[in-house]
Amino acid sequence: MTTRREFLHTAAALATFGAPAANVLGANETIHVACLGTGGRCRHLMKSLANIPQVRMIAVCDVWDVHLSEGKKLADARALATKQYRELLDRKDIDAVLIGSPDHWHVPMTIDACAAGKDVYVEKPLTHTLAEGQAVIEAQNKYNRIVQVGMQQRSMPQMQKARELMQAGRFGKVVKVHLTWNRNTDRVRKNPLGVDPASVDWQAFLGNAPKQPFDEYRFRNWRWFWDFGGGIFTDLMVHYIDVVHWLLDLDHPLTATSIGSFHAAKGVWETPDSVQTLMIYPNDTQVYFEGTFSNARNGAMLEFMGTDATLYLDRGRYEIHPERNKGQYEEMVLGSGKRGADFYDKPDGELLHLANWIDCLRTRKKPNAPAEAGVSAAAAAHLANQSLRSGQLAHWKG
Numbered sequence: 001m002t003t004r005r006e007f008l009h010t011a012a013a014l015a016t017f018g019a020p021a022a023n024v025l026g027a028n029e030t031i032h033v034a035c036l037g038t039g040g041r042c043r044h045l046m047k048s049l050a051n052i053p054q055v056r057m058i059a060v061c062d063v064w065d066v067h068l069s070e071g072k073k074l075a076d077a078r079a080l081a082t083k084q085y086r087e088l089l090d091r092k093d094i095d096a097v098l099i100g101s102p103d104h105w106h107v108p109m110t111i112d113a114c115a116a117g118k119d120v121y122v123e124k125p126l127t128h129t130l131a132e133g134q135a136v137i138e139a140q141n142k143y144n145r146i147v148q149v150g151m152q153q154r155s156m157p158q159m160q161k162a163r164e165l166m167q168a169g170r171f172g173k174v175v176k177v178h179l180t181w182n183r184n185t186d187r188v189r190k191n192p193l194g195v196d197p198a199s200v201d202w203q204a205f206l207g208n209a210p211k212q213p214f215d216e217y218r219f220r221n222w223r224w225f226w227d228f229g230g231g232i233f234t235d236l237m238v239h240y241i242d243v244v245h246w247l248l249d250l251d252h253p254l255t256a257t258s259i260g261s262f263h264a265a266k267g268v269w270e271t272p273d274s275v276q277t278l279m280i281y282p283n284d285t286q287v288y289f290e291g292t293f294s295n296a297r298n299g300a301m302l303e304f305m306g307t308d309a310t311l312y313l314d315r316g317r318y319e320i321h322p323e324r325n326k327g328q329y330e331e332m333v334l335g336s337g338k339r340g341a342d343f344y345d346k347p348d349g350e351l352l353h354l355a356n357w358i359d360c361l362r363t364r365k366k367p368n369a370p371a372e373a374g375v376s377a378a379a380a381a382h383l384a385n386q387s388l389r390s391g392q393l394a395h396w397k398g
Contacts, residue, residue: 007029031361034059035098036109038071046074048227048351052358060347061085065199071384083201089116102222102228105207107132114139119146122355124373128153130382133375140371142385148357148367149374151242151347155356158318158332162311166247177244179289180234184296188265224269227248231271232291233381240302244287253279253380254396258388263294277384316344
């Protein structure tokens with residue numbers, strides 16, 4: 001007997017002459033999600049997703065037994081657990097996937113999911129290299145998929161209001177933007193982690209990365225190794241450079257000049273633990289980012305410096321500081337605590353961003369952070385890394 005879900009899938013496919021088409025999901029129909037790469041970040045998102053009505057997480061996937069087990073605890077009681085993500089893409093009862101894998105798997109999984117007719121929520125950075133960008137945008141568009149990149153600032157009300165004010169000209173001409181993501185945390189310690197190699201499908205973890213022997217530290221700290229991540233620029237800067245692109249209608253820098261140092265991670269990480277980059281955009285706007293794990297001054301924030309005012313933003317507020325007596329000081333403070341925190345109690349950016357994604361799965365409207373935005377933000381981080389690794393000025397060659 002054909003279920004309503006199967007009928008709608010078939011009808012949608014026929015409507016586009018055989019290509020995977022947009023699922024037609026009613027407002028009251030339950031959306032079935034598979035979670036791919038159920039490490040700490042994915043499980044954090046799963047807890048938020050569980051609060052959205054008419055959504056069930058019916059399958060989980062991870063290459064490590066421990067993460068697979070922990071992910072299953074947050075999913076449906078009868079959820080399927082597997083180490084092979086393609087097994088889940090073949091299932092007709094799965095509408096969408098939530099991807100929380102290491103960076104080098106983001107694009108392959110997203111493309112495969114789109115080709116299988118699944119909508120996608122994928123963590124940032126969307127791409128691991130500049131070369132991957134066009135293919136993932138083409139997959140989103142060719143297969144008519146909803147792809148939401150995990151740059152949740154776009155779903156935060158203070159960020160949305162700041163964009164309205166920017167477009168209304170409140171700040172005059174923005175000549176310079178200062179971004180920071182400074183922490184003072186012990187992220188480097190290389191102690192035995194007790195990961196049983198037999199519990200990990202190491203070859204599946206490597207994917208398109210160069211072949212190499214199992215290393216538990218790299219496995220658990222992949223963000224700081226070039227084969228799997230891109231360090232501070234792709235892990236942290238990408239969040240706020242996306243806000244810069246969004247508010248100023250920019251796509252990519254023309255040049256980047258970067259430096260990096262090891263104050264705590266020398267001989268342990270491949271990516272520096274303290275970095276800076278200066279990027280120049282087509283309208284001569286200067287964008288400067290600094291990030292470190294050795295001093296938390298300024299925390300995580302953005303400052304847009306305009307001829308009429310400076311706009312301060314973080315994940316809990318905005319502030320407007322007038323220049324030349326043009327207007328009054330304004331603020332919107334949503335979160336409690338000091339300025340520049342990594343996270344606030346309000347707004348719940350992850351929940352808002354996931355809710356926007358789920359809504360778009362039903363309406364087929366463009367989500368707040370589609371693949372194009374993810375490619376753009378990641379491209380700036382990749383250009384910064386090109387300069388960092390070469391020791392030279394990096395030029396955009398797109």
